[in-house]
Amino acid sequence: MDREDLTALLTTESMALLEQFAELDTARDALGAVTALRKAGADTRTSAAILTQLKFRRKARGKFGEFANRMLFTEDGLAQATRLTVAAHHGNRFRQAGTRRIADLGCGIGADAMTFAALGFEVVAVEMDEVTAAIATHNLAPFPNAEVRHGRAEETDLSEFDGVFLDPARRTAREGATERGASRRLANPADWSPSLDFAFGCAQFDRSVGVKLGPAIPHELLPDDGEAQWVSVGGELVECAVWLGPAAREGIRRSVLSIRDGASHEISSRTTAADAVDAPVGELGSWLHEPDPAIIRARFIGDLARQLGGRMIAPEIAWITTYEEVSSPFAQSFRIVEQFKLDKSLLKRELRSRGIGTLEIKVRGVDIDPAEFRKQLSLKGDASATLICTRVGDRRVAILAERA
Known part of the structure; x- marks a missing residue:
């Protein structure tokens, strides 16, 4: 926003128009929104500034709730x-x-x-x-x-x-x-x-x-x-x-x-700013737990694994496994359905046999582009699942899973 746009907004008339057209859906009917504002007496610059603020206010509700309805914004702000x-x-x-x-x-x-x-x-x-x-x-x-x-x-x-x-x-x-x-x-x-x-x-x-x-x-x-x-x-x-x-x-x-x-x-x-010591690496259990990204950035993965009574699946891989179902506000949990070799042809057959047409792909520790890999699998069917492409020990694996 430049100074001229701000000047156009900070008038009694513009503030009144922001209130009057608060529910205007400019994304769905931009031309109608412009026409409505012009009929209400707004010039081209003022109309554009008001429509921009209405768009920002809709986006801002996720951060500010109802407070967004009286605030002004810049895009970066x-x-x-x-x-x-x-x-x-x-x-x-x-x-x-x-x-x-x-x-x-x-x-x-x-x-x-x-x-x-x-x-x-x-x-x-x-x-x-x-x-x-x-x-x-x-x-x-x-x-x-x-x-x-x-x-x-x-x-x-x-x-x-x-x-x-x-x-x-x-x-x-x-x-x-x-x-x-x-x-x-x-x-x-x-x-x-x-x-x-x-x-x-x-x-x-x-x-x-x-x-x-x-x-x-x-x-x-x-x-x-x-x-x-x-x-x-x-x-x-x-x-x-x-x-x-x-x-x-x-x-x-x-x-x-x-x-x-x-x-x-x-x-x-x-008492210490050092990274948490990683938990021991062990065999894959019945459940996988993906640490909250804040846990990963703070390098608390080992501490979380010990809280869950779990172990790491490979060195420096941010997945935790347990035999029993456990829950934590610091992790998303997945029940393991089956484990496969990370092979495109094998996975294509297995997923098609299960009628899986919607697939969430999570990648950690292997070089795969999830969007491109999903296209290569040629999915068909009505079922949905999660595929976790990672390493267990020194093996590249694909784990078919369901979100808890």
Whole structure:
């Protein structure tokens, strides 16, 4: 969104049109939507800006629920915004640390700041991009205890705050540019804006600090003090948050939080940031368990295997097997139907004999493209199943399974 689009949106007339056409299905009838807005008096730029916001609001309901119906968004801001369930967890970490006044540095569209304000904190949200700061101002307008400042994180006077939250943007290859969604591997603390050294350094003077990072951050970039916590929601890995100062729990260096169906579950490692020792490799049982991606990224696979009373199926392969059915909020479980050699011709015959026409293919430890492999199997039938292509010991196998 550019400044002109924002100016077109931030008028009494445009806000009224956003409310009036809130249920407009622009995806299904774009031409009708444009016609309706033009008849209501919106010019071309305003119509486009309103239709874009209506599209964003529909997409945002998965993260923000009904709150999305009054918010404004940018495309990048929506993609990178913290969902409310996770933002509430951030707020609770500050509450448990006794924090009262939080600086949200690099606040984006204000998702975390909104939650902090709703929980009763005094919040100052700082954003360096002018348009994004204006959108955050709109989103935080209902909260008298929240203020938005247009400025740089590094230039903010932190002396008035006992809590700081940061969501550093990842720098792109273009000098000076940043992109919160950048996926390339970054290996230098200065690859973020503000830098990780600045972010982690905010914890001085006994200040509580939370730093939201991408879940794929290299472990070697994490600070020696504090707590790193990988968070998944409904089995989707969403972040690695680093907690420092009073917000870091004593003795916990690494943890995993799984949020499913409104409930939170946690597994943690005390006193050490080292990877969990893998469980012993053993023979295939009757069940396979796929660890939550947060467990895999935090390298807690061995700890989970021991919790389940299971064993690994091969070195460095993130599958756990047990003889008995067990359940865990940190794993998806599959009942093993049959095990085959990983051979395309054999699998094609076996799947066709079972009438399997819908096949979920999971691959780990073998070089197979699931989409291409599915085409080569020429599936036919009404039945469905899961095919797990992996290694058991040093053997390449295909395991026909059913989800628990």
